[in-house]
Amino acid sequence: MAADTPELAAFRDEAAGWLAANFPASLKNRGHIMLNLNVETDEPDFVQWKQRMGEKGWGTPTWPRQYGGGGLSRDEARVLQQEMAKAGAWSPIGGMGVMMFGPTLLEYGSEEQKKRFAPGIVNGTTRWCQGFSEPGAGSDLASLATRCEDKGDHWLVNGSKIWTSGAQYADWIFCLVRTDTTRKHEGISFLLFDMKSPGVEVRPIKLISGNSPFCETFFTDVKVPKDQLMGPLNGGWTIAKRLLQFERQGLSGANGGPAGGTGGGTNRGPSDLVALARKYVGQDKDGRVADPALRQKLIDNAIRQKAFGLTLQRAAAEAKGGGGPSSATSVMKNAGAELGQERAELTLEIMGNQGLGWEGDGFDDLELGAVRGWLGGKAFTIYGGSSEIQNNIIAKRMLGMLDHQ
Amino acid sequence: MAALTEEQTLLRDSARAWVKDKSPVSALRKLRDAGTPLGYDAARWKEMAEMGWPGIIVPEAHGGSEFGYLSLGLVLEEMGRTLAASPLVSSSLGAATALMLGGNAAQKEKYLAPIAAGELVGTLAIDEGPHHAPERIAMKAKKTDAGYTLSGAKTLVAEGMAAGLFVVAARTSGRAGSTDGVSLFLVPADARGVKRAALQTMDSRGHAQVTFKAVKLGADALLGGEGQGWQVLEPTLDRTRAGLAAEMLGMAAAAFEQTVEYLKVRTQFGQLLSTFQALQHRAAKMFTELELTRSAVEAALQAIDTGANDIRELASLAKVRASETLHLVSNEMVQMHGGIGMTDAHDAGLYLKRARVVEAAYGNAAYHKERFARLNGI
Numbered sequence: 001m002a003a004d005t006p007e008l009a010a011f012r013d014e015a016a017g018w019l020a021a022n023f024p025a026s027l028k029n030r031g032h033i034m035l036n037l038n039v040e041t042d043e044p045d046f047v048q049w050k051q052r053m054g055e056k057g058w059g060t061p062t063w064p065r066q067y068g069g070g071g072l073s074r075d076e077a078r079v080l081q082q083e084m085a086k087a088g089a090w091s092p093i094g095g096m097g098v099m100m101f102g103p104t105l106l107e108y109g110s111e112e113q114k115k116r117f118a119p120g121i122v123n124g125t126t127r128w129c130q131g132f133s134e135p136g137a138g139s140d141l142a143s144l145a146t147r148c149e150d151k152g153d154h155w156l157v158n159g160s161k162i163w164t165s166g167a168q169y170a171d172w173i174f175c176l177v178r179t180d181t182t183r184k185h186e187g188i189s190f191l192l193f194d195m196k197s198p199g200v201e202v203r204p205i206k207l208i209s210g211n212s213p214f215c216e217t218f219f220t221d222v223k224v225p226k227d228q229l230m231g232p233l234n235g236g237w238t239i240a241k242r243l244l245q246f247e248r249q250g251l252s253g254a255n256g257g258p259a260g261g262t263g264g265g266t267n268r269g270p271s272d273l274v275a276l277a278r279k280y281v282g283q284d285k286d287g288r289v290a291d292p293a294l295r296q297k298l299i300d301n302a303i304r305q306k307a308f309g310l311t312l313q314r315a316a317a318e319a320k321g322g323g324g325p326s327s328a329t330s331v332m333k334n335a336g337a338e339l340g341q342e343r344a345e346l347t348l349e350i351m352g353n354q355g356l357g358w359e360g361d362g363f364d365d366l367e368l369g370a371v372r373g374w375l376g377g378k379a380f381t382i383y384g385g386s387s388e389i390q391n392n393i394i395a396k397r398m399l400g401m402l403d404h405q
Numbered sequence: 406m407a408a409l410t411e412e413q414t415l416l417r418d419s420a421r422a423w424v425k426d427k428s429p430v431s432a433l434r435k436l437r438d439a440g441t442p443l444g445y446d447a448a449r450w451k452e453m454a455e456m457g458w459p460g461i462i463v464p465e466a467h468g469g470s471e472f473g474y475l476s477l478g479l480v481l482e483e484m485g486r487t488l489a490a491s492p493l494v495s496s497s498l499g500a501a502t503a504l505m506l507g508g509n510a511a512q513k514e515k516y517l518a519p520i521a522a523g524e525l526v527g528t529l530a531i532d533e534g535p536h537h538a539p540e541r542i543a544m545k546a547k548k549t550d551a552g553y554t555l556s557g558a559k560t561l562v563a564e565g566m567a568a569g570l571f572v573v574a575a576r577t578s579g580r581a582g583s584t585d586g587v588s589l590f591l592v593p594a595d596a597r598g599v600k601r602a603a604l605q606t607m608d609s610r611g612h613a614q615v616t617f618k619a620v621k622l623g624a625d626a627l628l629g630g631e632g633q634g635w636q637v638l639e640p641t642l643d644r645t646r647a648g649l650a651a652e653m654l655g656m657a658a659a660a661f662e663q664t665v666e667y668l669k670v671r672t673q674f675g676q677l678l679s680t681f682q683a684l685q686h687r688a689a690k691m692f693t694e695l696e697l698t699r700s701a702v703e704a705a706l707q708a709i710d711t712g713a714n715d716i717r718e719l720a721s722l723a724k725v726r727a728s729e730t731l732h733l734v735s736n737e738m739v740q741m742h743g744g745i746g747m748t749d750a751h752d753a754g755l756y757l758k759r760a761r762v763v764e765a766a767y768g769n770a771a772y773h774k775e776r777f778a779r780l781n782g783i
C-alpha cells in the first residue's frame with residue numbers, strides 16, 4: 001500500500017482519535033451481528049454510537065457536508081474505513097437509503113429534496129424501501145403498472161408492488177410508478193412517499209430461509225404531495241437505472257456486501273473456509289484438507305475470491321474521481337453473487353451431516369446459521385436484477401451484441 | 406428407461422397414481438408444519454404396506470414379493486417426485502437388505518416378515534461424524550460372556566425416531582480406517598441404554614442422533630461374522646445408495662419438469678421465458694444430465710438384481726450422478742423461478758432442502774468419486 005500523503009496522515013490521526021473517543025468498546029466487532037437484526041437494538045451504547053456517527057456524517061462519508069454527509073474525499077473515506085476496521089468499529093448507518101437511494105437523490109433530487117431527505121439517511125432515522133418489482137414486472141421492470149395520476153394538487157397512486165424488502169419496517173418508499181400508459185420506458189416516474197400514508201398496506205412474505213425480509217405492498221388511492229416526484233415527470237426510468245447501478249455496486253461486495261461476507265445480512269457463513277474444512281473434514285499428514293475433491297473446490301474458490309477482490313480494487317482505482325458506478329457493476333454483481341453462493345454451498349459441504357440442520361440442539365449456531373445463510377443467499381443471483389439480466393446488460397451494453405429479434 | 410416387465414410397469418403406474426393422489430408435495434408441507442418427529446405419515450405408510458411396497462425386495466418365504474431392486478427403485482423414483490416421506494429407503498431397502506445379506510435363519514425369521522409388512526421399521530445406524538466414512542467406524546463393541554456391550558453414538562440415522570430396530574456398525578477389533586474388525590449388530594430400539602434425540606434437519610424428515618450407553622446384547626444380536634461385518638455392510642450400503650439415487654432421480658425429474666412448465670407460462674419482456682435461448686440451453690443441459698443419471702441409476706439397480714460383479718462401481722456412479730444432477734436442478738429450480746422460487750409458499754425450497762440431505766446421505770459426491778477412482782485405478 002502506498003504511503004499516506006501528509007494530509008492523509010493527518011486525517012488518519014484525526015479519524016483514529018475520534019474513533020477512540022467515540023466508539024464504545026462494548027460494540028467492538030459486533031457489527032454484523034447487530035446489523036443483522038431487522039429491528040434495531042436499543043442498547044444505550046448503540047443508540048449513542050449511532051447518534052455520534054450521524055452527527056459526524058461518517059456513515060455516509062463522501063456525501064457533501066451541506067446535506068449532513070462526511071464531506072470526505074474518496075481517499076479520506078478509504079482511510080476512515082481502514083481505521084474503523086483496525087478499531088473493530090462499524091457503521092450503524094446503513095440500509096437502502098445509504099446504499100442506493102441516497103446516492104441517486106444526490107444526483108437527481110432537487111435542492112429542496114436533498115435538504116429534506118438526505119439528513120434522515122445520514123443519521124439513520126429514516127428507513128427507506130424500494131418499490132420497484134411488481135408481480136408482472138420483475139426482470140422486465142419497465143412493464144410496471146402501478147398507476148400514478150395527476151390530481152391537480154396531489155398524485156394519486158393505485159397498484160401493488162412485490163418483494164419489497166423491509167417494507168414492514170420502512171418509513172418511506174422510493175417507488176416507480178406509471179404516469180403514462182401509452183409509452184413503456186418513457187411513461188415511468190420516480191415517486192417518494194411516506195409508508196404511513198393512508199392506503200398503504202404491507203403483507204410480509206416468508207422466505208425459504210424461514211425469514212420474512214420482504215413484503216407484498218399494496219396502494220389504494222394513496223395521496224402523494226406534488227413535490228415528492230423526483231426528477232422529471234415520465235423521466236423515472238433513467239433514474240431507476242442509475243439507482244440499480246448503485247444497488248449492484250453495493251450487492252457486489254464493493255461496500256462489504258454479500259460477497260465480502262461482512263454485511264449483506266443474509267450471509268452469516270464463516271469467513272475462513274479452510275479452517276472450517278480442517279475442523280469438519282480433517283487434514284492429511286502434510287496438513288492438507290483431507291478430502292481431495294473438496295480441497296480442489298476450496299482452491300478454486302480461493303482463487304476466484306482473490307481475483308474478485310483484486311477486480312474490486314482495480315475498479316475502485318479506475319473510478320477514482322470518475323462518475324461513480326457503470327455497466328461494469330453488472331460484472332461485479334454477478335461475480336460477487338456467484339462467489340457468495342459458492343461459499344455457502346461449500347460451507348454446507350464441509351459441514352456434511354452437521355450442515356443439514358434447521359433448528360434444535362443437534363446443531364450449533366454456526367451450523368444453523370450456515371444453512372439459513374445458504375438459503376437466503378440463493379437470492380443473490382435473483383435480486384438487484386438477476387444474473388441472466390446482468391449477462392444481457394454485459395452482452396448488449398458492454399460488448400455491443402444485439403438482440404436476435 | 407429400462408425395459409420393464411409387465412409387473413414392473415404396473416407397479417410403477419400404481420405408485421405414480423398413488424403418490425399423486427395421496428402424497429403430493431403438499432403432504433410433506435403439512436407434515437412439516439405439524440412438526441411430528443416421526444417424519445412421515447403413519448396412516449399413509451400403512452397404505453403403502455397394504456400395497457406390499459415394504460416387501461418388494463424381501464423373499465417370498467419371508468412375506469415379501471421378491472420383485473427385486475429395480476422394482477423398488479421404480480417406486481422410490483415416484484416417491485421422490487413428490488418428496489413423499491416414508492421409511493422405504495431406510496427400512497424396506499437398507500435394513501431389509503442387511504438382514505437378507507447377513508442374517509442367519511433365526512434373524513431373518515424374526516425380523517424380515519415384520520419389515521416386509523411395514524410393521525417394523527428398521528434402519529442403518531452407520532455415520533458417527535459430519536461425514537459418511539464407514540471405513541473409519543470407531544464405535545466400540547466389547548465382547549462379553551453373554552455377548553457384546555455397545556457404547557458410542559450414531560448420527561443422521563434416517564427414520565431414527567420411528568425405528569424399532571437399528572442395524573448398528575461397530576468395531577469388535579482393528580482400528581478406524583481398517584474394514585476388518587467391523588461388526589454389525591441388530592439392536593432393538595427399546596434395548597436398555599439406547600437413547601435417541603430428533604435431529605431437526607431442513608428436509609423435515611425423521612432423522613435422529615442415537616446414543617448407545619453400555620447396551621448389553623446377546624450373541625444372537627451379531628449380524629454376519631464377528632469382525633466380518635464389512636462383507637455385509639458394503640453391499641448393503643451399495644444397494645441403499647442405488648435405491649436412494651432412484652429417489653433422487655425422481656426428485657430431479659419432477660423439479661426439472663416443474664421448472665420447464667413455469668418457463669412456458671411466465672411472461673417477461675412480452676414473451677414467454679421459455680423463448681429465451683439463455684434459458685433453453687440450460688434446460689437442455691439439465692435434460693441431458695437427467696438422461697445420463699437415469700442410465701446410471703437403472704444400471705446399478707439392474708446389476709444388483711442380476712448379481713453382476715460391478716455393483717460397487719455402479720452404485721458409486723449412480724450416487725455421484727444423482728447428487729450432481731439434483732444439485733444442479735434444485736438450484737436452477739429456484740433461480741429460474743425468480744422471486745417466487747425464494748418463497749416458502751413455493752415448492753422449490755422443499756426440493757432444495759431435501760436435495761442437500763440426500764446428497765449427503767450414504768456418502769456425498771466427493772466420497773463416491775474417490776471410491777469410483779479407487780475401484781477403477783484412476
Ligand SMILES: Cc1cc2nc3c(=O)[nH]c(=O)nc-3n(C[C@H](O)[C@H](O)[C@H](O)COP(=O)(O)OP(=O)(O)OC[C@H]3O[C@@H](n4cnc5c(N)ncnc54)[C@H](O)[C@@H]3O)c2cc1C
Pocket residue numbers: 129130131132133134135137138139140162163164165166214379382383384385386387388389392671673674678681683684740741742743744745747
Ligand atoms: C430476497 C429478495 C429481495 C428483493 N427485494 C426487492 C426490493 O426491495 N424491491 C424490489 O423492487 N424488488 C425486490 N426483489 C425483486 C427482484 O428484483 C426480482 O425478483 C427480480 O428482478 C426478478 O424478477 P422476478 O422475480 O419477477 O423473476 P422473473 O423476471 O419472472 O424471472 C424468472 C427467471 O427468468 C429469467 N429471465 C427473465 N428474463 C430473462 C431474459 N430476457 N433472458 C434470460 N433469462 C431471463 C430470470 O433471470 C429468472 O431466472 C427482491 C427479490 C428477492 C428474491
